Amino acid sequence: MASAEIIIQTDNMAKYALNINGNKVQLEAEPDTPMLWVIRDMVGLKGTKYGCGMALCGACTIHVNGQPVRSCSTTIDSIKKNDQITTIEGISENLDHIVQQAWIEEQVPQCGYCQSGQIMSAVALLKAIPNPTDDDIDTYMTGNICRCGTYNRIRKAIHRAAAMQKGK
Amino acid sequence: MKNTGNITVNRRNFLRYTSLTGTALILGISRSNATGTAVVSNLSHAEEGYNLSPFIIIEKSGKITIFNTKPEMGQGTFQSIPALIAEELELAPGQFTVVQTGGEKKFGDGQAAGGSYSVRSSYEMMRKVGASAREMLVSAASKQWNVPVSECNAEFARVFHKPSGRSLGYGELVETAATLATPENPQLKDPKTFRMLGKSSRRPDVPLKVSGQAVFGIDVEVPGMVYASVERCPVFGAALTDFDASHATKITGVEQVVPVERVFGNYKTTGVAVVAASYWAALKGRKALKVKWDYRGNEQFNSTDYSQHLRDLARNEGITDVSTGDFDTAFAGGQSQVEAFYETPFVAHATMEPMNCTAHWKEGNKLEIWASTQVPSDIINELPGMFGLSADDITLHTCFSGGGFGRRLALDFVIEAVNLSQKIKKPVKLIWTREDDMQMGPYRPPTFSAMKGALSSDGKLTAFQHKVIAPTILSFFVPQQDKTKVDETMVEGISHQAYEIPNMKNSFVYADCPAPLLWWRSVTSSTLAFAHECFLDEMAHKAGKDPLNFRMEMLTKQSDTKRVLQKLREVSNWDAPLPEGKGRGIAQWDFFAGLAGEVVEVTRLSDNSVKIDKVYVVIDLGTVVNPDNVKAQMESSVVMGITAAVKNGITFANGRTEQSNYHDSPVLRITESPEVVVHILAEGGSNIKGVGEPGLPPVAPALANAIFDATGIRLRKMPFDLDDLKG
Numbered sequence: 001m002a003s004a005e006i007i008i009q010t011d012n013m014a015k016y017a018l019n020i021n022g023n024k025v026q027l028e029a030e031p032d033t034p035m036l037w038v039i040r041d042m043v044g045l046k047g048t049k050y051g052c053g054m055a056l057c058g059a060c061t062i063h064v065n066g067q068p069v070r071s072c073s074t075t076i077d078s079i080k081k082n083d084q085i086t087t088i089e090g091i092s093e094n095l096d097h098i099v100q101q102a103w104i105e106e107q108v109p110q111c112g113y114c115q116s117g118q119i120m121s122a123v124a125l126l127k128a129i130p131n132p133t134d135d136d137i138d139t140y141m142t143g144n145i146c147r148c149g150t151y152n153r154i155r156k157a158i159h160r161a162a163a164m165q166k167g168k
Numbered sequence: 169m170k171n172t173g174n175i176t177v178n179r180r181n182f183l184r185y186t187s188l189t190g191t192a193l194i195l196g197i198s199r200s201n202a203t204g205t206a207v208v209s210n211l212s213h214a215e216e217g218y219n220l221s222p223f224i225i226i227e228k229s230g231k232i233t234i235f236n237t238k239p240e241m242g243q244g245t246f247q248s249i250p251a252l253i254a255e256e257l258e259l260a261p262g263q264f265t266v267v268q269t270g271g272e273k274k275f276g277d278g279q280a281a282g283g284s285y286s287v288r289s290s291y292e293m294m295r296k297v298g299a300s301a302r303e304m305l306v307s308a309a310s311k312q313w314n315v316p317v318s319e320c321n322a323e324f325a326r327v328f329h330k331p332s333g334r335s336l337g338y339g340e341l342v343e344t345a346a347t348l349a350t351p352e353n354p355q356l357k358d359p360k361t362f363r364m365l366g367k368s369s370r371r372p373d374v375p376l377k378v379s380g381q382a383v384f385g386i387d388v389e390v391p392g393m394v395y396a397s398v399e400r401c402p403v404f405g406a407a408l409t410d411f412d413a414s415h416a417t418k419i420t421g422v423e424q425v426v427p428v429e430r431v432f433g434n435y436k437t438t439g440v441a442v443v444a445a446s447y448w449a450a451l452k453g454r455k456a457l458k459v460k461w462d463y464r465g466n467e468q469f470n471s472t473d474y475s476q477h478l479r480d481l482a483r484n485e486g487i488t489d490v491s492t493g494d495f496d497t498a499f500a501g502g503q504s505q506v507e508a509f510y511e512t513p514f515v516a517h518a519t520m521e522p523m524n525c526t527a528h529w530k531e532g533n534k535l536e537i538w539a540s541t542q543v544p545s546d547i548i549n550e551l552p553g554m555f556g557l558s559a560d561d562i563t564l565h566t567c568f569s570g571g572g573f574g575r576r577l578a579l580d581f582v583i584e585a586v587n588l589s590q591k592i593k594k595p596v597k598l599i600w601t602r603e604d605d606m607q608m609g610p611y612r613p614p615t616f617s618a619m620k621g622a623l624s625s626d627g628k629l630t631a632f633q634h635k636v637i638a639p640t641i642l643s644f645f646v647p648q649q650d651k652t653k654v655d656e657t658m659v660e661g662i663s664h665q666a667y668e669i670p671n672m673k674n675s676f677v678y679a680d681c682p683a684p685l686l687w688w689r690s691v692t693s694s695t696l697a698f699a700h701e702c703f704l705d706e707m708a709h710k711a712g713k714d715p716l717n718f719r720m721e722m723l724t725k726q727s728d729t730k731r732v733l734q735k736l737r738e739v740s741n742w743d744a745p746l747p748e749g750k751g752r753g754i755a756q757w758d759f760f761a762g763l764a765g766e767v768v769e770v771t772r773l774s775d776n777s778v779k780i781d782k783v784y785v786v787i788d789l790g791t792v793v794n795p796d797n798v799k800a801q802m803e804s805s806v807v808m809g810i811t812a813a814v815k816n817g818i819t820f821a822n823g824r825t826e827q828s829n830y831h832d833s834p835v836l837r838i839t840e841s842p843e844v845v846v847h848i849l850a851e852g853g854s855n856i857k858g859v860g861e862p863g864l865p866p867v868a869p870a871l872a873n874a875i876f877d878a879t880g881i882r883l884r885k886m887p888f889d890l891d892d893l894k895g
Contacts, residue, residue, distance in 0.1 A: 030420060034448065041448075042446075045380070046383070046387035049521070049570070050522070053601060053829075057520070057602075057830050088380035095379055100378045100379065104374055104378060107796055107797075109242075109374055110244075110804055111242030111521070111570050112242065112373065112382050112570070113520040113570030113571060115378060138838055139839075142837050142838055144838070146520070147518060147519060147573075147808070148242045148807075149803055149805075149808055149836065150800070151807065151841035152843065153800070153803070155838065
């Protein structure tokens with residue numbers, strides 16, 4: 001990913017310096033703006049999705065310092081100076097993250113709209129629990145809704161990714 | 169220019185559309201106006217033309233483009249439709265680019281995804297297009313080499329001459345191929361030689377969807393674009409009286425506040441749009457609006473009264489759908505009679521991507537639209553009349569849909585965005601919030617069912633009646649629905665199951681509904697199958713028979729349904745007794761979309777609670793294009809079917825929807841998702857059935873029947889609470 005500094009200017013409110021996917025981003029926004037809309041409409045990374053706006057569905061999941069958070073309910077003002085933000089676009093350069101690979105192997109997505117969030121949660125799960133059981137997966141992934149019902153494939157793909165991680 | 173009636177396309181426009189500069193082999197379909205039949209045509213040198221549907225373009229550079237007319241919403245058409253052409257054209261995945269069409273007239277009126285119809289409606293014609301191109305390329309090679317056609321064959325975008333070891337890429341052959349006549353009857357491949365069709369294939373949209381690169385409607389950005397959110401009346405059928413935007417316009421970023429009309433068939437309402445530089449500002453502005461509505465008495469509408477109203481209507485005789493034998497006499501003369509009443513709720517589509525549309529009304533009355541839609545053709549056909557445009561004035565970009573399930577068959581969210589752009593003279597992205605999506609409708613209509621059945625002394629079903637009481641979807645789209653005749657779409661399947669029942673009289677009772685209604689994945693079958701197949705279970709138990717055996721006794725003749733149930737018996741191990749505390753139930757449904765049967769297994773947790781363990785699905789297809797995708801669609805149908813059976817759905821009070829988001833109208837989560845075992849029956853033949861919907865109708869009845877088997881509790885009202893079952 002390019003490391004050029006991105007500067008975006010708008011005509012109002014507070015100035016922020018964010019670190020997104022390893023890039024420094026400076027922008028101005030109202031302090032109560034959710035990171036979801038900052039990431040999507042100011043930074044222009046569209047992989048993070050709006051689903052509910054209430055942290056109920058997980059479609060907007062990003063990482064802040066490696067921890068999964070719901071960007072729809074995280075205001076830009078709550079982001080600290082050195083926080084590292086990662087979106088779906090930042091987890092690999094060429095689709096080579098093991099979770100992405102496992103998702104392709106198991107052909108998980110249908111409509112695909114929730115999958116950025118599913119993958120961000122799964123990446124965090126495998127960091128926290130490298131070899132998760134079905135119960136671990138259920139507990140960790142229960143905040144991510146998939147209306148197409150790809151849950152069984154998500155479960156399989158996480159097990160596959162865990163095995164790939166082990167084999168590395 | 170040649171003008172043949174209503175469609176005129178000249179070559180310049182055509183080439184601009186296809187972005188071509190030089191010679192290319194362009195094969196498409198032209199429709200004979202006289203017969204309406206479609207024939208494959210060589211459009212490469214069409215100086216002027218009409219009804220051009222260029223499904224394949226092969227350029228000299230070797231670049232191959234395949235056009236896909238069926239929108240992708242998760243059901244797999246981005247792979248399955250182009251694969252029909254690619255198979256016959258001897259292309260491997262990755263050797264061609266897929267372009268999604270945008271309702272252009274030249275591609276015909278079938279640019280739509282609905283009714284589980286995409287693959288079966290394309291199967292023969294798209295293969296013929298691919299086969300024609302292959303034969304022309306092979307002929308071109310044989311001409312260039314001056315060798316017999318029989319010595320040449322195509323493989324992986326090249327034509328080979330085995331005896332001499334020569335080969336040429338398709339791009340090197342297009343100049344010659346483009347001058348050839350299109351074969352009238354190209355030889356389709358023997359299915360035994362298929363490389364892709366019938367084999368599990370990877371979907372080309374999957375890599376885009378695991379990297380955040382797939383462009384859904386909500387992801388579109390247009391230069392100069394503004395955002396909008398619309399406050400609509402919470403009470404159905406109410407009118408806008410007045411609004412005060414003074415506070416809203418003080419919010420940073422808010423540009424203007426204007427009324428905007430939503431048109432859902434003949435249900436028309438005016439809301440107040442807040443237009444802003446960012447979506448967040450639009451949302452904040454919307455919260456600051458003060459709006460006055462005229463509820464017009466519609467605030468009385470509520471679920472308790474409405475359910476009672478439908479129950480009261482059940483006393484009406486209704487309009488007869490199908491009558492065979494003499495139901496009344498047979499029912500009265502039966503050895504034993506059973507009557508039961510079934511109820512189902514309103515439910516929301518709740519696609520993960522909320523409704524949204526980006527519209528740009530340009531100078532000179534040209535319109536550009538970006539939308540996640542199931543119906544590009546409808547947009548191009550219907551908007552001209554509404555906005556005083558011609559079809560050529562509209563450019564539509566069909567984006568990936570973040571779920572459809574029928575919701576995106578409606579144009580309301582598109583029309584609303586176009587209305588707004590026309591008013592503000594800017595490109596605008598109008599996004600519905602999740603709350604808008606849940607509260608504004610449309611919803612799947614509820615159906616209530618009054619069931620009657622009689623058994624003979626040997627426990628055979630001799631008389632059967634399914635009376636449906638329901639509001640109709642078509643009442644929102646047909647100005648004056650003729651209510652002296654049955655609305656066939658509301659009694660879908662109830663008179664056309666394969667069961668041999670000597671005396672049957674099914675009927676329909678019309679109800680009205682103020683909340684807008686729409687087709688929802690598997691439509692009326694998703695509720696009618698619940699009543700129908702649960703009641704058959706009740707009759708089986710009354711007869712003291714095994715529910716599967718009871719059904720098989722009504723299937724003496726060979727039928728697809730019989731085949732499905734036989735296979736289901738085998739794969740679900742139906743005849744092996746389950747351990748204590750477990751139960752299983754069965755259901756099948758045959759309707760416009762196709763045919764599937766399911767067995768659900770549950771574990772009893774207490775006297776009145778169960779857990780769903782496993783679902784066996786048998787789907788009857790005739791011919792399968794991508795088995796793994798069919799399996800995915802069955803898994804999906806099971807999850808969606810369980811959600812509809814056990815989650816809240818939508819209820820009303822004070823004229824409004826009571827639910828607002830996923831917390832109070834939940835969908836199934838990973839913790840609740842059972843194991844799904846899928847078996848595909850694909851024994852060939854021309855009778856291809858659908859995939860997207862048939863897996864859904866049997867879910868609720870098979871589950872309810874399993875619950876009865878495990879607990880003795882007979883459920884006749886959806887939704888049911890698995891933790892607190894009440895008969």
